[in-house]
Amino acid sequence: MRKSGALRIGLVVLFASIAAGVFALAGRADDPAFDQISTSAQPGFIDANGDVLYTASWHDNDNRTFSHARVEITIPAGWRLVSSSPTGCTLSGNVVACEWGTLRFNDVVKQIVRLHSDGDLGTQTISSQLLVYEGPGNPGRLNHLAAPDAQVQVIDPTTSPDKAGDCVSGNFSVSTATGSGNSETTATAPTTNALCTPITIVERARTDSHEFCLPNITCVNDIVTTDAAPVSTTNPIKLKILFKNTSSHDLIFTSAVGQFEVQQCTNSNNASPDPCWYDRKFRQQSATWFVNWSGVDPGWTG
Numbered sequence: 001m002r003k004s005g006a007l008r009i010g011l012v013v014l015f016a017s018i019a020a021g022v023f024a025l026a027g028r029a030d031d032p033a034f035d036q037i038s039t040s041a042q043p044g045f046i047d048a049n050g051d052v053l054y055t056a057s058w059h060d061n062d063n064r065t066f067s068h069a070r071v072e073i074t075i076p077a078g079w080r081l082v083s084s085s086p087t088g089c090t091l092s093g094n095v096v097a098c099e100w101g102t103l104r105f106n107d108v109v110k111q112i113v114r115l116h117s118d119g120d121l122g123t124q125t126i127s128s129q130l131l132v133y134e135g136p137g138n139p140g141r142l143n144h145l146a147a148p149d150a151q152v153q154v155i156d157p158t159t160s161p162d163k164a165g166d167c168v169s170g171n172f173s174v175s176t177a178t179g180s181g182n183s184e185t186t187a188t189a190p191t192t193n194a195l196c197t198p199i200t201i202v203e204r205a206r207t208d209s210h211e212f213c214l215p216n217i218t219c220v221n222d223i224v225t226t227d228a229a230p231v232s233t234t235n236p237i238k239l240k241i242l243f244k245n246t247s248s249h250d251l252i253f254t255s256a257v258g259q260f261e262v263q264q265c266t267n268s269n270n271a272s273p274d275p276c277w278y279d280r281k282f283r284q285q286s287a288t289w290f291v292n293w294s295g296v297d298p299g300w301t302g
Contacts, residue, residue, distance in 0.1 A: 031143065032060075032062050032064070032066065032132060032134070032143050032145065033060075033061045033062040034058045034059060034060055034061060034062065034130065034145050035059050035061045036057065036058070036059035036108075037057065037058050037059075037145070037147050037148070038055075038056075038057050038147070038148070039054070039055065039056045039057070039126075039128060039147045039148050039149070039150045040054070040055045040150060041053070041054050041055075041126055041150035041151065041152045042054075042055075042167065042198035042229065043152075043165040043166070043167065043198040043199065043200045043227070044152065044153065044165070044200065045152065045153040045154070045155055045163065045165045045200060046117060046152060046153075046154055046155070046165045046166055046167070047154075047155060047157050047164055047165060047166055047174075048117070048119040048120075048121060048154055048155070048156055048157070049116070049117060049118070049119045050116075050117055050154070050165060050166040050167070051082060051114055051115065051116050051117070051166055051167040051168070051196055052114070052115045052116075052117065052126075052152050052167055052198075053112065053113075053114055053167045053194075053195060053196055053198050053229075054073065054112070054113050054114075054115055054126050054128075054150065055110065055111070055112045056071060056073065056109075056110075056111050056128040056130075056147050057108065057109065057110045057111075057147075058108070058109045058130045058145060058147070059106075059107075059108050059109075060103050060104065060105060060106060060107040060108070060109070061105070061106075062105060063105050064105075064134065065102060065103070065104050066102065066103040066104075066132035066133060066134060066143075067101075067102050067103075067132070067133045068101070068102075068131075068132070068133045069099075069100035069101060069102065069103045069109065069130065069131065069132045070097060070098065070099050070100060070130075070131045070132075071089075071097070071098040071100060071109060071111045071128060071129075071130055071131075072095055072096070072097055072098075072128065072129050072131060073089075073095070073096040073098070073111070073113060073126065073127070073128040074094060074095055074096075074126070074127045074128065075091075075094050075095075075096060075115055075126055076094065076117070076118070076120065076124045076125065076126070077094050077118075078094075078117075078118030078119075078120060079094070079115050079116060079117055079118055079124075080115070080116050080118075081096050081113060081114075081115060081116075082113075082114040082115060082116050082195075083113070083114045083195050084096075084098060084111070084112065084113045084114070084195075085111075085112045085113075085195055086098070086111070089111070089113060096113055096115075098111050098113075103132060109130055111128075112195060113195075114167065114195040114196050117152075117154055119154075120154060121154050121155065121156055122153070122154060123151050123152075123153055123154075124151065124152050124153075124154055125149050125150070125151050126149065126150045126151070126152070127146070127147070127149045127150075128146075128147045129144050129145060129146045129147065130144075130145040130147070131143070131144055131145075132145070157177055158177075161176060161177030161180035161181065162176055162177075162180065162181055162183075162202065162203040162204065163176065163200075163201065163202050163203075164176045164177075164185075164200070164201045165198075165199065165200040165201070166198075166199060167195075167196035167197065167198045167199070168189045168196055168197060168199065169189060169191070169195075169196050169197070170189055170190055170191025170192065171188060171189070171191065172188070172189060173186050173187060173188045173189070174186070174187045174189075174199045174200075174201060175187075175201075176201050176203055181203060181205070181222065181244075182205065182221070182222050182243065182244045182245050182246070183203045183221070183222035183224055183241065183242060183243055183244065184203075184241075184242040184244075185201045185203060185224050185226070185239065185240070185241050185242070186239070186240040187199045187201060187226060187228065187237055187238070187239050188237065188238040188239075188240075189228075189231075189237060190231055190232075190235040190236060190237060190238075191235070192231060192232075192235065194229070197228060197229050197231060197237070197295075198228060198229050199226070199227070199228040199229075199237070200226070200227045200228075201224065201225070201226050202224070202225045202226075203222050203223070203224050203225075204222060204223055204225075205222055205223075206219065206220075206221070206222065206223050206301065211223065211301075212252065212254045212259075212299045212301045213252060213301065214252055214259065214260075214261065217250055217252065217261075217302075219248070219250075219252065219301050219302060220246055220247075220248055220302075221243040221246050221248055221287075221301050221302045222243060222301065223299050223300070223301045224241055224299065224300040224301065225297070225298070225299045225300075226239065226293070226297070226298065226300065227295075227297045228293075228295035228297075229295055230294060230295040230296070231294055231295050232294065233270055233271040233272060233274050233292075233294045234269075234270050234271075236270065236271040236274075236275075236292040236293055236294055237292075237293050237294070237295060238290070238291070238292065238293075239275075239289070239290070239291040239292075239293055239300075240288065240289070240290055240291075241288070241289045241291065241300055242286060242287075242288045242289075243286060243287045243288075243289075243302060244285065244286050245285055245286070246285065246286065246287055246302070247285070247287075248287055248302040249282060249287065249302075250302040251277060251280075251287075251289050251291075251300060251301075251302050252300070252301050252302055253275060253298050253299075253300060254298055254299045254300075254301070255296055255297060255298035255299070256296075256297070257296055262275055262276060262277050262289075262291065262300075263276055263277075264276060264277055264278070265277065265278040265292055268292075269292075270292060271292040271293055271294045272292075274292075274293065274294045274296075275291050275292060275293040275294070275298070276291065276292055277289050277290060277291050277292075278290055278291070278292055287302065
Protein backbone atom coordinates (compact mmCIF):
# COMPACT_ATOMS: atom_id res chain seq x y z
CA MET A 1 0.00 0.00 0.00
CA ARG A 2 2.85 2.40 0.75
CA LYS A 3 4.20 1.82 -2.74
CA SER A 4 0.79 2.50 -4.31
CA GLY A 5 0.36 5.67 -2.28
CA ALA A 6 3.79 6.90 -3.30
CA LEU A 7 2.90 6.24 -6.91
CA ARG A 8 -0.34 8.25 -6.64
CA ILE A 9 1.53 11.15 -5.05
CA GLY A 10 4.12 10.98 -7.80
CA LEU A 11 1.42 11.09 -10.48
CA VAL A 12 -0.27 14.07 -8.84
CA VAL A 13 3.04 15.94 -8.76
CA LEU A 14 3.72 15.00 -12.39
CA PHE A 15 0.29 16.17 -13.56
CA ALA A 16 0.66 19.38 -11.60
CA SER A 17 4.04 20.00 -13.24
CA ILE A 18 2.61 19.37 -16.71
CA ALA A 19 -0.31 21.70 -16.03
CA ALA A 20 2.06 24.39 -14.80
CA GLY A 21 4.14 23.97 -17.94
CA VAL A 22 1.11 24.33 -20.21
CA PHE A 23 0.05 27.46 -18.34
CA ALA A 24 3.53 28.91 -18.71
CA LEU A 25 3.52 28.25 -22.43
CA ALA A 26 0.10 29.79 -22.87
CA GLY A 27 0.98 32.85 -20.79
CA ARG A 28 -1.03 34.51 -18.09
CA ALA A 29 -4.76 34.71 -18.64
CA ASP A 30 -4.65 38.44 -17.94
CA ASP A 31 -1.84 39.23 -20.41
CA PRO A 32 -2.61 42.27 -22.60
CA ALA A 33 -4.53 41.36 -25.74
CA PHE A 34 -2.71 42.96 -28.67
CA ASP A 35 -3.00 41.57 -32.20
CA GLN A 36 -2.08 42.46 -35.80
CA ILE A 37 1.53 42.83 -34.69
CA SER A 38 3.82 43.42 -37.67
CA THR A 39 7.12 44.93 -38.75
CA SER A 40 8.82 45.84 -42.00
CA ALA A 41 12.21 47.20 -43.08
CA GLN A 42 12.37 48.77 -46.53
CA PRO A 43 14.09 48.42 -48.85
CA GLY A 44 15.19 44.81 -48.33
CA PHE A 45 18.77 45.66 -49.30
CA ILE A 46 20.69 48.93 -49.12
CA ASP A 47 24.05 50.30 -50.15
CA ALA A 48 26.66 50.68 -47.44
CA ASN A 49 25.81 53.86 -45.49
CA GLY A 50 22.27 53.78 -46.85
CA ASP A 51 18.96 54.47 -45.08
CA VAL A 52 16.15 52.12 -44.04
CA LEU A 53 12.48 52.87 -43.35
CA TYR A 54 11.44 50.67 -40.40
CA THR A 55 7.79 50.27 -39.34
CA ALA A 56 6.39 48.44 -36.28
CA SER A 57 2.68 48.16 -35.50
CA TRP A 58 0.46 46.82 -32.68
CA HIS A 59 -3.37 46.81 -32.42
CA ASP A 60 -4.86 47.13 -28.92
CA ASN A 61 -7.60 44.49 -28.63
CA ASP A 62 -7.92 44.75 -24.85
CA ASN A 63 -10.77 46.41 -22.91
CA ARG A 64 -8.36 47.70 -20.29
CA THR A 65 -6.54 51.02 -20.37
CA PHE A 66 -2.73 50.84 -20.47
CA SER A 67 -0.47 53.66 -19.37
CA HIS A 68 3.06 54.85 -20.15
CA ALA A 69 3.17 52.96 -23.46
CA ARG A 70 6.55 53.05 -25.18
CA VAL A 71 8.01 51.50 -28.32
CA GLU A 72 11.62 50.38 -28.09
CA ILE A 73 13.48 49.57 -31.30
CA THR A 74 16.86 47.86 -31.08
CA ILE A 75 19.02 48.76 -34.07
CA PRO A 76 22.43 47.42 -35.16
CA ALA A 77 25.39 48.89 -33.28
CA GLY A 78 26.68 52.02 -35.02
CA TRP A 79 23.39 52.82 -36.78
CA ARG A 80 21.69 56.12 -36.00
CA LEU A 81 18.20 57.58 -35.91
CA VAL A 82 17.50 60.10 -38.69
CA SER A 83 13.81 60.92 -38.12
CA SER A 84 10.58 59.41 -36.82
CA SER A 85 6.82 59.48 -37.32
CA PRO A 86 5.22 60.25 -34.92
CA THR A 87 8.09 62.52 -33.95
CA GLY A 88 9.83 62.59 -30.57
CA CYS A 89 11.81 59.33 -30.62
CA THR A 90 15.25 59.38 -29.00
CA LEU A 91 18.32 57.17 -29.39
CA SER A 92 20.34 55.89 -26.42
CA GLY A 93 23.06 53.37 -27.24
CA ASN A 94 21.43 51.19 -29.88
CA VAL A 95 17.83 51.53 -28.58
CA VAL A 96 15.36 53.98 -30.11
CA ALA A 97 12.64 54.89 -27.57
CA CYS A 98 9.30 56.36 -28.68
CA GLU A 99 6.75 57.41 -26.04
CA TRP A 100 3.05 56.77 -26.74
CA GLY A 101 1.34 57.62 -23.44
CA THR A 102 -2.04 55.97 -22.68
CA LEU A 103 -3.57 53.24 -24.85
CA ARG A 104 -7.24 52.24 -24.99
CA PHE A 105 -9.26 49.59 -26.80
CA ASN A 106 -8.83 49.62 -30.60
CA ASP A 107 -5.88 52.02 -30.57
CA VAL A 108 -3.19 51.28 -33.14
CA VAL A 109 0.45 51.92 -32.29
CA LYS A 110 2.28 52.45 -35.59
CA GLN A 111 5.82 53.71 -35.21
CA ILE A 112 7.94 54.57 -38.25
CA VAL A 113 11.62 55.49 -38.08
CA ARG A 114 14.23 56.32 -40.68
CA LEU A 115 17.58 54.73 -39.81
CA HIS A 116 21.06 55.27 -41.24
CA SER A 117 23.47 52.35 -41.41
CA ASP A 118 27.14 52.58 -40.48
CA GLY A 119 28.53 50.71 -43.49
CA ASP A 120 28.87 47.26 -41.91
CA LEU A 121 28.04 44.72 -44.62
CA GLY A 122 25.86 41.63 -44.47
CA THR A 123 22.53 40.84 -42.80
CA GLN A 124 21.48 43.39 -40.19
CA THR A 125 18.61 42.73 -37.74
CA ILE A 126 16.17 45.26 -36.29
CA SER A 127 13.93 44.23 -33.38
CA SER A 128 11.23 46.05 -31.44
CA GLN A 129 8.81 45.71 -28.54
CA LEU A 130 5.87 47.62 -27.11
CA LEU A 131 6.06 48.28 -23.35
CA VAL A 132 2.83 48.99 -21.43
CA TYR A 133 1.87 49.29 -17.77
CA GLU A 134 -1.43 47.84 -16.63
CA GLY A 135 -4.29 49.79 -15.08
CA PRO A 136 -5.52 50.18 -11.48
CA GLY A 137 -5.92 46.45 -10.85
CA ASN A 138 -2.21 45.83 -11.47
CA PRO A 139 -0.60 49.27 -11.72
CA GLY A 140 3.00 48.13 -11.34
CA ARG A 141 3.09 45.29 -13.87
CA LEU A 142 5.12 46.08 -16.99
CA ASN A 143 4.38 44.04 -20.12
CA HIS A 144 6.76 43.51 -23.04
CA LEU A 145 5.02 42.78 -26.35
CA ALA A 146 7.68 41.72 -28.84
CA ALA A 147 7.24 42.15 -32.60
CA PRO A 148 8.84 39.93 -35.27
CA ASP A 149 12.43 40.78 -36.17
CA ALA A 150 13.08 42.48 -39.51
CA GLN A 151 16.27 42.09 -41.53
CA VAL A 152 18.08 44.22 -44.09
CA GLN A 153 20.96 43.20 -46.34
CA VAL A 154 23.75 45.78 -46.58
CA ILE A 155 25.66 45.40 -49.86
CA ASP A 156 28.96 46.75 -51.13
CA PRO A 157 28.48 48.65 -54.43
CA THR A 158 32.03 47.78 -55.50
CA THR A 159 31.26 44.05 -55.43
CA SER A 160 27.60 44.41 -56.50
CA PRO A 161 27.74 47.21 -59.10
CA ASP A 162 24.52 45.99 -60.74
CA LYS A 163 22.45 46.43 -57.55
CA ALA A 164 21.53 49.54 -55.59
CA GLY A 165 19.14 50.22 -52.72
CA ASP A 166 18.38 53.13 -50.42
CA CYS A 167 15.56 55.09 -48.80
CA VAL A 168 15.86 58.65 -50.08
CA SER A 169 14.03 61.96 -49.78
CA GLY A 170 12.97 64.30 -52.57
CA ASN A 171 15.53 65.07 -55.27
CA PHE A 172 18.00 62.49 -53.90
CA SER A 173 18.83 59.49 -56.06
CA VAL A 174 19.65 55.79 -55.98
CA SER A 175 22.05 54.65 -58.72
CA THR A 176 23.87 51.56 -59.91
CA ALA A 177 27.59 51.89 -60.62
CA THR A 178 28.67 53.63 -63.80
CA GLY A 179 31.00 51.89 -66.23
CA SER A 180 29.92 48.38 -65.26
CA GLY A 181 27.87 46.06 -67.46
CA ASN A 182 25.51 47.07 -70.24
CA SER A 183 23.11 49.25 -68.25
CA GLU A 184 23.16 52.11 -65.77
CA THR A 185 20.09 53.20 -63.82
CA THR A 186 19.26 56.16 -61.58
CA ALA A 187 16.01 56.64 -59.65
CA THR A 188 15.25 60.05 -58.12
CA ALA A 189 12.67 60.24 -55.35
CA PRO A 190 9.96 62.91 -55.29
CA THR A 191 9.28 65.17 -52.32
CA THR A 192 6.54 63.57 -50.18
CA ASN A 193 5.28 63.59 -46.59
CA ALA A 194 6.94 60.21 -45.99
CA LEU A 195 10.23 60.07 -44.07
CA CYS A 196 11.85 58.70 -47.25
CA THR A 197 11.02 56.58 -50.31
CA PRO A 198 12.51 53.04 -50.38
CA ILE A 199 13.91 52.19 -53.82
CA THR A 200 15.91 49.23 -55.19
CA ILE A 201 17.46 48.62 -58.62
CA VAL A 202 18.75 45.32 -60.03
CA GLU A 203 20.34 44.99 -63.48
CA ARG A 204 21.12 41.70 -65.21
CA ALA A 205 21.92 40.32 -68.63
CA ARG A 206 19.07 38.57 -70.42
CA THR A 207 19.07 34.81 -70.97
CA ASP A 208 17.45 34.97 -74.43
CA SER A 209 15.80 37.44 -76.82
CA HIS A 210 12.25 36.57 -75.68
CA GLU A 211 12.68 37.13 -71.95
CA PHE A 212 10.50 40.04 -70.75
CA CYS A 213 9.92 40.86 -74.41
CA LEU A 214 6.83 41.44 -76.53
CA PRO A 215 5.99 38.80 -79.19
CA ASN A 216 6.71 41.05 -82.19
CA ILE A 217 10.03 42.43 -80.87
CA THR A 218 13.48 40.87 -80.53
CA CYS A 219 14.97 42.21 -77.31
CA VAL A 220 18.70 42.74 -76.85
CA ASN A 221 19.04 44.98 -73.78
CA ASP A 222 19.67 44.12 -70.15
CA ILE A 223 16.68 43.56 -67.85
CA VAL A 224 16.44 46.31 -65.24
CA THR A 225 14.15 45.65 -62.28
CA THR A 226 13.13 48.57 -60.11
CA ASP A 227 11.05 48.46 -56.93
CA ALA A 228 9.83 51.34 -54.77
CA ALA A 229 7.17 52.42 -52.32
CA PRO A 230 4.14 53.68 -54.29
CA VAL A 231 4.02 57.42 -54.96
CA SER A 232 1.52 59.67 -56.71
CA THR A 233 1.37 59.70 -60.51
CA THR A 234 1.29 63.51 -60.25
CA ASN A 235 4.51 63.49 -58.21
CA PRO A 236 6.35 60.49 -59.64
CA ILE A 237 9.74 58.88 -59.29
CA LYS A 238 12.10 59.94 -62.10
CA LEU A 239 14.06 57.13 -63.75
CA LYS A 240 17.05 57.44 -66.05
CA ILE A 241 17.88 54.13 -67.74
CA LEU A 242 20.93 53.87 -70.01
CA PHE A 243 21.29 50.77 -72.18
CA LYS A 244 24.76 50.38 -73.70
CA ASN A 245 25.91 48.46 -76.78
CA THR A 246 22.46 48.56 -78.32
CA SER A 247 20.57 49.96 -81.32
CA SER A 248 17.14 49.27 -79.80
CA HIS A 249 14.58 52.10 -79.82
CA ASP A 250 12.04 50.21 -77.68
CA LEU A 251 11.37 50.37 -73.94
CA ILE A 252 9.22 47.51 -72.68
CA PHE A 253 7.52 47.44 -69.30
CA THR A 254 6.68 44.06 -67.70
CA SER A 255 4.78 43.85 -64.42
CA ALA A 256 1.84 42.21 -62.68
CA VAL A 257 -0.30 45.06 -64.06
CA GLY A 258 0.59 44.11 -67.65
CA GLN A 259 3.24 44.16 -70.37
CA PHE A 260 3.45 46.91 -72.93
CA GLU A 261 5.73 49.31 -74.75
CA VAL A 262 6.21 52.49 -72.72
CA GLN A 263 4.50 55.52 -74.28
CA GLN A 264 5.40 59.22 -74.22
CA CYS A 265 4.09 61.24 -71.28
CA THR A 266 1.21 63.63 -71.88
CA ASN A 267 2.81 65.87 -69.23
CA SER A 268 6.54 65.77 -68.53
CA ASN A 269 5.93 66.17 -64.79
CA ASN A 270 3.37 63.37 -64.40
CA ALA A 271 3.25 59.62 -64.87
CA SER A 272 0.42 59.81 -67.38
CA PRO A 273 0.18 57.15 -68.66
CA ASP A 274 1.93 55.25 -65.85
CA PRO A 275 4.77 54.68 -66.60
CA CYS A 276 5.74 56.98 -69.48
CA TRP A 277 8.88 58.47 -70.97
CA TYR A 278 9.32 62.24 -71.11
CA ASP A 279 12.64 62.23 -72.98
CA ARG A 280 14.89 59.78 -74.80
CA LYS A 281 18.27 59.92 -76.49
CA PHE A 282 19.70 57.47 -79.01
CA ARG A 283 23.39 57.36 -79.80
CA GLN A 284 25.22 55.01 -82.16
CA GLN A 285 25.56 52.32 -79.50
CA SER A 286 23.33 53.43 -76.63
CA ALA A 287 19.77 54.35 -75.70
CA THR A 288 18.86 56.53 -72.72
CA TRP A 289 15.30 56.74 -71.39
CA PHE A 290 13.90 59.33 -68.97
CA VAL A 291 10.80 57.92 -67.31
CA ASN A 292 8.05 59.02 -64.90
CA TRP A 293 6.90 56.10 -62.74
CA SER A 294 4.65 55.64 -59.69
CA GLY A 295 6.56 52.75 -58.11
CA VAL A 296 4.77 49.59 -59.23
CA ASP A 297 7.39 46.82 -59.43
CA PRO A 298 8.37 46.19 -63.09
CA GLY A 299 11.13 44.98 -65.33
CA TRP A 300 12.41 47.33 -68.05
CA THR A 301 14.07 46.19 -71.25
CA GLY A 302 14.11 46.68 -75.01
